[in-house]
Amino acid sequence: MHDLAALEADGVTATFVASTEFVAATDAQARALGFAAVPAVYVAHPIQDRTDAEMAALADEALPRVLAAVTRGSSES
């Protein structure tokens, strides 16, 4: 989140990917850092015991949302 804030402050559009178990942590840190909204992309939990094929499927599913998050600035402007 700190990296995200630093990148955004430098004008670099950024997002991050986490599993759904970390929504509360994101919200807490976002409030503390003054984020109105966090362009996070959440994927299904868990991660650690996924096979490579399962991870690839998760990534495929998340990719459009990641692209949407990092291009939101140009499309909105």
Add this chain to the structure above:
Amino acid sequence: MQSVTTTASSPSAAAQDLPADGLVVVVKQDCPTCRLVAPVLGALDAVDAVVYSQDDPAFPDGVAVRDDTALDASTALGIDVVPTLLHRAGGAETARVEGWDRDRWRELSGVADLGAELPEWRPGCGSRTHDPAVADELLVRARGHLLAARRVELAGLEDEAEALYDRGWTDGLPVVAPTPPRVLRMLAGTTRAPDEIVAVVPPNLVPATVEKVAINAVLAGCRPEYLPVVLAAMEAACTPEFNAHGLTATTWGAGPAVLVHGPIARRIGVNAGGNALGQGTRANATIGRALQLVIRNVGGGRPGEVDRATLGQPGKVGLCFAEDEEGSPWEPLSASRGVPPGASAVTVFAAEGPRGVVDQISRSPESLARSLARALLGVGHPKLAPGFDAMLVLAPEHVAVFAEAGWDRARFGAELDALLLRPPEELARGADGIDEGLAGPTQPQPKFRPGGLLVAVAGGGAGKFSAVLGGWVGGRGGSSPVTRVIEEA
């Protein structure tokens, strides 16, 4: 009213009215020695002595007395005993006599026959400034302007413990309300300025001043003499190497633990003996807790929010102990961590709660080392190597086995390293029917990375039991132990 809040006043203007030059006498009517010397105070009028009365502006009778019932002058003069006779020159004190001492009062006043009818000497009484009923008020009046923290007023009917819990300032246990007098007394434990930034505290990266750390030390139940240890622990914990942000946010249950080195441990009472890892010793119970409360209350590291521990463990309330450097046959751990001999320091390390290791049979160092190595393999998972760091706490009866056989700390470490080098077929995923493990190891792997296993000596004299404190992922991406020398006055 319970107050974590009262508005501090600046030092009283009355203190500015002290005579810059000449004699000053401070008395109180409720003091037999002051009543005894009352007759001589009239004689001191002739030398323009200024008399302050702490409790009765009409005492002594017949003398021009300045009313110091508010104790501003006494506080400014640092009066401990009444009567006190002072000489001042150019606004500074040049001489002081506490109690009645005829020869010295004559010497200081220049009045040759002063108190001829009085005994040669009488001890004085305690100054009202030390009366517990007013000491806190005086402290805040004199030094309250040093406090910058936001004040919060509690209503008279609010329960203090409940109110602080409701505000989210606790770890679940009751805390001590950080009233201005308590915070000021805590700050007396250090010479560092209250507004000095100690560290930038994760996870929210909030600067913590000495005052903020002191407030949390009060909340935790620390005594003022613990504060230098807490400050050093904060500095150590907020380094990139220690990575308190990651340690707070991880789903693993380890938390920051504090090992105290050097003479300060004995001086402030950090337990290195029986039950060193348990309850019952205030320094052990509160220093680690203060560190965790700063991370919670200043840094924002709260369970359920950024703290994502799956299970956590009781040591996350606070874990602190000392190495038994006097009782250990080995050089202290601090020596290998760059602490000069005779200096005091802290090492902050990621730790789970302790797990005991039983070996009541081994009398050879080889056998006992194997027992300890077997227990250490369980840190994290027996098939993950290297993985997590750890701390091994050797109890006196165990370290004696090694010392009596001539093994020093270095020999013990080398023997342990050899035992903890595990073959790939033991660690591979699927080995022993367990999917967890390393992916395709081809070489023997050390259980711990270099520097990833700390060994300290502590514990009571009876019991062939040591303890393993598992840690967290070591090094980059995880946490490394950090040692800081403690700044003392």
